[in-house]
Amino acid sequence: MDKRLPALIDLMGASKVRFFFTPDGILVVRGHLDLRGSGISLLPDRLVVAGSLLLTGCPLGELPAMLSVGEVLDLKDTSITVLPPGLTVWGPLFLENTPLSTLPAGLKVNGYLNICGTAITHLPPDLQLSGPLLLDAQRIRSPLAWRRVTLPACQPGEGEEWCAAGEEIQLIIFSVRLAGEIKISAGGFYGSPAALARSGIGAPLLPAAQDCLRELTGRKATASS
Template sequence: MIVVYPTLAMNEPASQFVQDLRFHGYIDNYGNVKLRFAPITALPAGFKTKGYLDIEASDIVRLPRGLEVGGYFNAANTALKQLPRMKVGGYINLTNTQITRLPPNLVVRGDLSLVNTPLTALPQRLFVEGNLYLTNSPINAIPDDIYIGGNLYIRGTNIQEISPDLRIEGQVLPALTQ
């Protein structure tokens, strides 16, 4: 007989959160946590996962401080308004969220999607190893102290010019006409 011990999930003691995961999501053997469409409204303080965290279209409205995600973080189509200081090992998808603020010094180890968000300004010292998608956002300027390792997508924004000091390894798409 095989017995599953929910008290060992994520090396955390048994909690209501772990019980909710049994019904609304899953944790696999690789440390991935999938909570798509889950009616869970919050993650516990000190939440860490070795794999990805997928909360797309869930009822989560706030994230705990110190959140650590070893893989990608997908929060598309949620009611999130801001991100805490957090560590993410892969891309971050915030498409169709209510994000209005990102933390300074945010490091993204893949792409960062801010498509269809009300975000009006990027944080200081943003570091994106992949592409930065700003499509259909009200952003009108890119700070000089950010780094983009891939392309910068600005269709549907109010961006009129890009500083020559901006560090972009890829292209600005669509290209700005001067």
């Protein structure tokens, strides 16, 4: 038996988490596995979690090989330095405030990917992402183009009870190339250039987004000439 199993099984038993082993020894958790605050530092290889796997604040230095998570994988505030090969995440992946410096090739995330507060500077060209990407644009060198936009100070309108009057808001607008496709993030919008054209967003977000798009496409044209 994997020496990492007993501690995890004890925790699941105490929390009444349903699980089973397949004939070839894969541990399958039927629902969510919430290990926040548990102090667990190791997980067994060949672990499948049908729901979410929540590990915020756990003293984990690594994840098991071939980990599969059916919904959210939350690694915030852990000591994870590398993601394992074969990682499958069928929902959002939260990596903020970890010392992670790279993302593995072939990573596929069916939801949000949050890499704010990490040491990541490059995005793998084959990264597949179906949801919004949250990042520190100033830190990412490729493949990304970004602009900082300052929104005018808010003025309370008639009938409004509260407004942060006099406070300017700064937003980061960016375009990024992922798995051969360009995605644009502008305020509450995240999607393709075609979707941007249909979105109806106005100035100053739209001009900034268009500038980012031109810069990113221009780089590709220069590289291929």
